[in-house]
Amino acid sequence: MLTQAGRRLLPHARKAIDAIDGVKAAAHPSGGLRGSLTVGMLGGLRLVDVPALAGEFHRRHPSVQLRLQTSRRGTGELIERIKAGSVDAAFVGTNINDQQLRVMPIRSYRLHLVTPADHPLAKRQEVTLAEIAREPFIDMPFGFGQRVVIDDAFAQQSLSRPVVVEVADLTTVPEYVAHGLGVALLPPELVVSSRHDLSVVPVSGAEISWTLSVVVKAGHPASQAVDAFLDLIPRHTRFEFPF
Numbered sequence: 001m002l003t004q005a006g007r008r009l010l011p012h013a014r015k016a017i018d019a020i021d022g023v024k025a026a027a028h029p030s031g032g033l034r035g036s037l038t039v040g041m042l043g044g045l046r047l048v049d050v051p052a053l054a055g056e057f058h059r060r061h062p063s064v065q066l067r068l069q070t071s072r073r074g075t076g077e078l079i080e081r082i083k084a085g086s087v088d089a090a091f092v093g094t095n096i097n098d099q100q101l102r103v104m105p106i107r108s109y110r111l112h113l114v115t116p117a118d119h120p121l122a123k124r125q126e127v128t129l130a131e132i133a134r135e136p137f138i139d140m141p142f143g144f145g146q147r148v149v150i151d152d153a154f155a156q157q158s159l160s161r162p163v164v165v166e167v168a169d170l171t172t173v174p175e176y177v178a179h180g181l182g183v184a185l186l187p188p189e190l191v192v193s194s195r196h197d198l199s200v201v202p203v204s205g206a207e208i209s210w211t212l213s214v215v216v217k218a219g220h221p222a223s224q225a226v227d228a229f230l231d232l233i234p235r236h237t238r239f240e241f242p243f
Contacts, residue, residue: 032062033064033225035063036065037067037088037223038068038069038088039066039087040089040090041068041078042074042091048106048237048238049236053229053232057228061225064225073144074141075092075145075148076143076145076148077143079092082217088216089215090214092212093211094213095149095209095210095211096211099218100218101216101218102217105211105212105213109187110188112200112202112203113183114174114183114198126202127201128204128206129154133154133160134161135182136163136183137184137185138167138184139173140168140170141168144168149208149210170190171190
């Protein structure tokens with residue numbers, strides 16, 4: 001386990017290693033990249049085909065040691081790892097305005113109310129946050145990007161809501177709603193149009209959006225391995241999938 005002093009030195013050590021890796025890559029006779037790359041990701045992510053992305057990166061740059069990590073605490077923990085230097089790039093889900101990070105948005109989602117089909121609000125044309133503030137909610141745990149976005153939206157209107165079920169995989173939330181355990185604020189793309197047990201209602205009076213992005217640390221040039229990985233992301237982004 002690292003000491004406190006060791007944790008402070010870790011980002012500087014990684015910068016030095018990245019610089020050495022860059023020299024090695026430039027000097028390597030084949031011109032191929034070398035070194036290591038650590039990428040953080042969200043569980044349940046389908047919008048980016050991470051296995052295919054990692055596979056192509058490995059085939060193109062076999063001398064780079066690629067590590068993939070997920071987080072039990074979601075976007076908040078991944079951002080902490082980026083800033084600490086233990087992760088080089090990460091897929092995160094929130095609206096970020098942080099000068100310590102370079103943020104590259106992939107796709108944004110407008111959130112709607114999702115209810116069981118027989119819920120009293122299911123047939124409404126629209127609802128406000130005040131009208132749903134007392135409803136039991138299904139949501140992500142604290143620290144996840146979507147949870148932060150929704151909590152902030154309620155707080156901006158001096159409102160709060162009861163969250164009765166917390167799940168770490170966003171794609172499972174509709175199932176909890178369908179079984180009558182509560183309502184949720186979700187991208188409508190997540191709710192299959194053929195489902196008859198759920199209803200999707202727009203929210204008025206508040207623009208609540210959630211953005212999937214890839215982030216790296218700002219303030220110093222990214223390693224060649226990071227740049228090579230980022231360049232491949234558009235090739236493996238699947239817009240036919242909601243996440």
